[in-house]
Amino acid sequence: MSRAKGDIAESKACEYLLSCGYTVVDRNFYSKFGEVDIIAFKDEVLHFVEVKSGEDYELAVQNITPQKVRKLLQTGDVYLKKNALECAYMYDAVIVTPSSIDLIENITF
Known part of the structure; x- marks a missing residue:
């Protein structure tokens, strides 16, 4: 997927959230392990959100691999330490397709 399409999907995901x-609270946070697309708060819980898009739901979800989740966990840990945060947190995904936007909470395996 092109960076432009990824940016559009991330913007739609932000609007949805x-x-x-x-x-x-943050977008495109990078560490040596990878990137977190969106970092957001709701109900005193910090959410590290991976955005995936595709022509259909199944294709987009298939791109959430164990390796991607591992990188997301490591990068989230860096963010927490860098910002000295001690709060509840979770890892989510937003799936953006031409016909829908869906939130999947707690994508860790």
């Missing part, structure tokens, strides 16, 4: 009551 905001409409669901989330507060977006």
Whole structure:
């Protein structure tokens, strides 16, 4: 997927999260392990959100691999330490397709 398409999907995911009551606190946080697309708060829980898009739901979800989840966990840990945060947190995914946007909470295996 091109970077432009990824940016569009991330913007749609942010809009969706905001409409669901989330507060977006950071986007595209990088560490040596990888990237977290969106970091948001809701109900005193910090959410590290991976955004995946595709022509259909199944194709997008298949891109959430164990390796990607591992990198997401490591990068989330860096973010927590860098910002000295001690709060509840979880790892989620937002799936963006031409016809829907879906939130999958707690994607860790």
